[in-house]
Amino acid sequence: MLDSVLAGAGSGKTKTLLQKLIYLIEEKAVNPSNILAITFTKNAANEMLDRLILVADETEEYAEIITDKNKSAKEKNTERHFFTKKHKWIDNLTLRTFHSLCYSIMRNFGVNEFDNKFKIIGDKKSTDEEFSKYAATETAFEVIHKILIENCESNQYLLDLKRYILDYLVDKIHVENDGKTSLPKHGKYYTSLNGTKVRSKSEQYICDWLYRHSIKFEYEPEINFRDFNFKPDFYIPEANLYIEHVSNLSYSTKNKEEQFKKANKLLVKTYEKQTQDTALFNLVLERIVKNRLPSNYHYFSALSFEEEFKTYHKEVKDFLRQTMRVIDMVKVENYTPETILKKSQKDQHERVREFYKLAAPVISKYSNYCTNKSYMDFNDMIIKTISLFKNHPEITNKFRKKFQYILVDEFQDVNNLQVELIKLLLTGENQLFCVGDDWQSIYGFRGSNVNYIVNFQEHFKNAQTIKLNLNYRSTENIVGASNEVIKHNKFKVEKNVKSFKKSNNKIHVFAGKDNAEKIDYVKNQVLKLIDKGYSKEDILFLYRRSKMFSIYFEAFKHEGIFVSGKTIHASKGLEAKAVFIIGLSQGSGGFPDIWMEDRIYQVIKESNHDLLLEEERRLFYVAITRAKDELFLITDKGNESMFLKEIPNDFTLKTSKPFKSVVEQIYLCSNCNMMIDPDSVFCKYCGSKQ
Numbered sequence: 001m002l003d004s005v006l007a008g009a010g011s012g013k014t015k016t017l018l019q020k021l022i023y024l025i026e027e028k029a030v031n032p033s034n035i036l037a038i039t040f041t042k043n044a045a046n047e048m049l050d051r052l053i054l055v056a057d058e059t060e061e062y063a064e065i066i067t068d069k070n071k072s073a074k075e076k077n078t079e080r081h082f083f084t085k086k087h088k089w090i091d092n093l094t095l096r097t098f099h100s101l102c103y104s105i106m107r108n109f110g111v112n113e114f115d116n117k118f119k120i121i122g123d124k125k126s127t128d129e130e131f132s133k134y135a136a137t138e139t140a141f142e143v144i145h146k147i148l149i150e151n152c153e154s155n156q157y158l159l160d161l162k163r164y165i166l167d168y169l170v171d172k173i174h175v176e177n178d179g180k181t182s183l184p185k186h187g188k189y190y191t192s193l194n195g196t197k198v199r200s201k202s203e204q205y206i207c208d209w210l211y212r213h214s215i216k217f218e219y220e221p222e223i224n225f226r227d228f229n230f231k232p233d234f235y236i237p238e239a240n241l242y243i244e245h246v247s248n249l250s251y252s253t254k255n256k257e258e259q260f261k262k263a264n265k266l267l268v269k270t271y272e273k274q275t276q277d278t279a280l281f282n283l284v285l286e287r288i289v290k291n292r293l294p295s296n297y298h299y300f301s302a303l304s305f306e307e308e309f310k311t312y313h314k315e316v317k318d319f320l321r322q323t324m325r326v327i328d329m330v331k332v333e334n335y336t337p338e339t340i341l342k343k344s345q346k347d348q349h350e351r352v353r354e355f356y357k358l359a360a361p362v363i364s365k366y367s368n369y370c371t372n373k374s375y376m377d378f379n380d381m382i383i384k385t386i387s388l389f390k391n392h393p394e395i396t397n398k399f400r401k402k403f404q405y406i407l408v409d410e411f412q413d414v415n416n417l418q419v420e421l422i423k424l425l426l427t428g429e430n431q432l433f434c435v436g437d438d439w440q441s442i443y444g445f446r447g448s449n450v451n452y453i454v455n456f457q458e459h460f461k462n463a464q465t466i467k468l469n470l471n472y473r474s475t476e477n478i479v480g481a482s483n484e485v486i487k488h489n490k491f492k493v494e495k496n497v498k499s500f501k502k503s504n505n506k507i508h509v510f511a512g513k514d515n516a517e518k519i520d521y522v523k524n525q526v527l528k529l530i531d532k533g534y535s536k537e538d539i540l541f542l543y544r545r546s547k548m549f550s551i552y553f554e555a556f557k558h559e560g561i562f563v564s565g566k567t568i569h570a571s572k573g574l575e576a577k578a579v580f581i582i583g584l585s586q587g588s589g590g591f592p593d594i595w596m597e598d599r600i601y602q603v604i605k606e607s608n609h610d611l612l613l614e615e616e617r618r619l620f621y622v623a624i625t626r627a628k629d630e631l632f633l634i635t636d637k638g639n640e641s642m643f644l645k646e647i648p649n650d651f652t653l654k655t656s657k658p659f660k661s662v663v664e665q666i667y668l669c670s671n672c673n674m675m676i677d678p679d680s681v682f683c684k685y686c687g688s689k690q
Contacts, residue, residue, distance in 0.1 A: 002426075002463035004411070004456040005435045008497035009482065009625035010473025010575070013435045014044075017409050018051055020433055024405055025089060032092040036403040036425075038101060040410050044573070045097055048409070049080055049090070056087040094403065098418050102381040103131065106388070109395050113388040115374040122377055123324065136375050140327075140366075143375075144320055147365045152305040157358070159193060159212055161319075162308055164354050166191045169315040195311070202275045203233060203245055209285050210236070214298060225263045230256055232267060239292035240266065247272040266292075322600060323359045327366065329604045331379040332415050332447040337363040344603045352599050382417045389424045400427050411436030411456075415447040419459065432460065438493050439486050442569060442619045444612075447605075454493055469496050471625075473575055475503035478624060478631050481651040486621050488646055489614045505630060506653035509644060511637040517657065518634055519555045522580060525632060526561055529578050540576035541565035542623050544593065548583045568623045579627035584635040584644060591641040592616035617643060 007013040021037060024030040039045050053062050065071065065079045084091050096104070103120075110116050121136040121143070152158035171191050190198050192207030196219045203219075210217045218235040223242075234243040244256065246269050260267040268288050274281045309316050330340055337360045344356035370376065376384065389396040403425055408414070411434035414422075426432060434456070441450035457463045471479045479499040486492065508525070512518035529539060541563060543549050549565040556563060566574065568581075584591050594616060597607040620643045624631060635644060637656050667678045671688035682689055 002432045002460045003434070004453065004460075004463060004465045005433070005468060006453070006465055006493055006495060007435060007437055007468035008471055008495055009437065009440060009622070010471035010479075011468040011497070012472060013437065013468075014048065014051070014409055016468065017407050017433070017435045018048065018055075021052075021093075021407060022055065030405060032089045033094075034402060034404040035093055035407065036101070036405070037093060037095045037407045038409065039095075039097060040413055042097060042100075044409065045095055045100070046077075046080065048095055049084060052090050052093075052095075053080070053083045053087065056090060057083065098421070099378045099381055102385040102421070105385050105399070106376070106381060109398075110384060110388050112392060114371075114376070114384050118374045118376045120377070121370060121375040136373070140324060140377060141320060143369055144323060144327075144362060144366055147362050147369065148316075148320065149305045151361060151365070152303075152308075155212075155303050157361075158303050158305065158308060159208075160354070161358055162193055162312075163208065164351075164358055165309075165312055165315045165319060166193070168351050168355075169318055170312065193308075200245075200247065202247065202272055205275060205281070206234065206243070206245060206270070206285065209282065210234075210289070213290075215289060215293070225259045228259045230259065232256070236289060236292075238294065238297065239289060241289065241292050242267045243270060243288065244268075245270045245272070319358075322355070322598075323362055325601065326359055326604065327363055328379060329447065329601060330363065331383060332417055333604050334416065335604060337361075337367070340604060347599070347603060349599060352603060355600050356603070379417065382421055386417065386420055386424060389421075396424060400425055400430065404429065405431045406433070408432070408434045409436075412438050412441040412450060412453045413443050413448045414452050415449055419449075419452055423460075426460075432463075439489075439495070439618055440572070440622050442572070442615060442622055444615050450491070450615075454491060465493075467493075467495055469498060470500050471497055472500045473628050474625055475499060475501050475505050475629060477503070477505060477507055477651045478627050481507055481647045482621050482625050484648055484651070485617060485624070485643055485646045489617055491611065491614055501628075503629065507624075507647070507651050508630070508632045509635065509647075509652045509654045510632065511635050511640060511654070511656035513637050513657065515551055518582070518636075519552055521655070522552060522582075522632070522634060523555065523559060523561065525580075526556070526563060529630065530561075534578060536563050538577040539563045540571070540574065540579050540626065542568050542571055542579060542581045542626065543583050544568060544589060544591070545583075548589075552582065568619055571626050572622060575626050575628055577628045578630035578632070579624075580632040580634060581623050582634045584633050584641040585639045586641055587639065590639075591620055591643050 005013070005016055007016060017037070021035060024035060025032055037048065039048060050062075050066055057063070062079070062083050066076055068076075071079075094101070106114060106118065107116055119134050119136040120131045121138070121140050123140050148161075152161065171189060190201060190204040192198055192204050193211040194207065196207055198204050198207060198219060207217070207219065216237060218237070220231040220233060221235045223230045223232060232242040233245045235241070236243070242260065242265060244267060257267055270281075270284060270288070274284050326340075330337070335343075341356050341360035344360075345353050347353055370380070389399075406422065406425060408422065413436070422432065434453075436453050438450055438453045441448060441453070444450070452459055456465055474482075476499040479497055483497055510518065510521045512521060526539060541549055541552065543565065544567065546565075546567060553565065583589065587593075592613055594609060594612045596609065596612070597605075601607075620641075624633075633644060633652075635641060665678075667676055667680075668674065669676050669683040669686060669688065670690065672683060672686040674683065674685040676683055676685075676690070680690060
């Protein structure tokens with residue numbers, strides 16, 4: 001039997017899953033060891049354990065322990081472990097995250113697939129007790145950085161990497177805060193491999209060719225021939241040679257050539273049309289330059305990674321971060337470095353093609369390095385478990401027999417690998433019970449795929465879907481508003497969610513003219529809530545990015561007000577009596593804030609503007625449904641989020657201070673620009689006649 005429970009926000013998804021678990025044990029006499037319950041985070045798994053222990057603990061001792069604010073997380077974890085062992089039926093359950101489950105399987109049964117004494121490698125050192133004692137001594141970033149440096153022992157790779165970094169991470173047209181583009185005033189927009197700033201891509205190519213061949217040069221040296229001043233493009237001291245590159249924008253060189261002949265100096269010209277054929281242009285440069293250098297000239301010398309990138313540490317780090325993201329995406333989407341490189345080379349953009357030429361060998365070496373060192377990252381644990389099950393049916397059958405009942409929480413967050421793993425555990429005899437809410441799927445950027453829950457019956461044949469439509473958390477107006485917002489999404493399962501709580505409280509919408517006005521309004525509302533008896537734990541601030549909250553936090557701290565704040569993504573599963581959502585404005589950093597994935601990542605997984613907009617709307621839905629009783633939506637006057645406009649006025653109480661009346665015409669002094677009376681003959685500030 002395959003069941004999907006679609007439950008709206010506040011309808012008790014986790015409670016439903018736990019009730020199913022208890023029902024199986026008490027009513028169906030299922031052995032707890034035959035039940036697998038999967039969730040996504042360690043915190044969610046601990047919360048499940050806590051709720052099961054509370055059911056089993058008739059002394060209510062455990063309730064006092066987990067609500068004791070003086071106990072540390074470590075102390076509570078110790079008590080959790082003790083009470084789990086105390087209640088054998090709980091201890092016999094397999095309650096795991098996906099990673100923890102696969103970790104256990106690979107550690108105990110994976111010896112035929114991988115070294116079962118493997119270590120965990122991640123972007124950061126693991127703090128999870130289960131994984132930390134088997135953590136690698138180096139991070140994934142450190143390994144990839146080391147591999148990049150090794151690759152740069154090849155001069156060709158190093159210079160190609162530097163060219164990529166200079167072209168796409170350094171030489172960018174900057175957009176200032178006022179929207180104006182910022183270009184170098186000297187007109188030199190392009191950086192050559194040796195750091196010289198030049199005026200064109202062709203000049204950059206000449207610089208790079210000279211640098212790659214270890215030929216010293218000067219760019220635009222100033223030449224004085226009697227009364228003639230001139231800056232040729234290049235001077236090569238070893239050959240006593242001047243080069244002038246001629247393009248359609250160049251001035252006539254006839255007079256320059258005559259002056260060089262008079263001074264008995266050699267000036268050679270290259271032409272823009274020659275650069276259209278790289279091989280031809282290389283031959284031209286060899287003929288012009290190499291034939292005039294000493295016969296014993298050394299054209300190549302070893303290059304140092306540290307020396308070449310000493311001023312580009314940030315850009316190298318950006319490249320490594322992009323490579324790490326690609327490694328994760330490639331694993332989730334089931335690509336190999338070879339297939340993704342082949343696919344990328346068909347892209348129409350040079351930047352994308354060049355990135356993968358540089359990244360693919362790093363990715364391959366990273367995979368080999370991890371295998372050699374017995375390292376696995378979190379995606380590897382799932383991939384290797386899938387491979388183990390496919391290659392060793394006797395092990396697969398063992399777990400299929402063991403886990404006759406599989407319960408999955410937060411199913412809207414699953415990715416391709418996790419679904420493949422679940423399917424491998426299923427037979428015609430197993431039962432799958434999944435709980436989730438497609439309206440709260442907000443982790444697409446991590447690889448989750450909302451399609452698995454929206455079209456559950458397509459992915460799991462003969463399944464049935466049950467809907468829970470009663471919200472026990474939020475008031476009628478909050479539930480009504482959230483329903484109206486999510487209606488604008490097309491890719492969803494229709495649900496008619498209603499509120500269990502009766503209340504006339506309206507949603508407060510405040511549009512401020514500036515930060516000071518918004519802070520003042522919010523501060524007053526927080527003080528009113530405190531006067532009503534709200535504690536600081538009852539009030540929660542939500543925002544897209546942490547820096548949005550900092551100005552509120554500092555202002556509140558000055559007033560002795562302390563409230564907690566979370567990013568909306570981190571607030572999933574939380575609730576508070578009063579919720580303030582800040583930053584609800586249109587545009588960058590607001591709502592929606594649609595970032596089409598860099599084309600580098602689109603090679604692996606294409607993104608769609610409409611689907612990204614729907615995820616943004618789901619993120620807003622998650623935010624507003626954290627509120628139990630009071631909801632405050634803070635925006636900018638005249639720049640309100642489009643999502644606010646999707647909430648009917650019946651649900652809201654809108655507040656904003658009107659703009660001042662438009663002032664009469666202002667008269668300024670023509671000399672000092674100070675404001676003067678329109679009837680003045682002379683300026684009272686500078687005395688000039690008007």
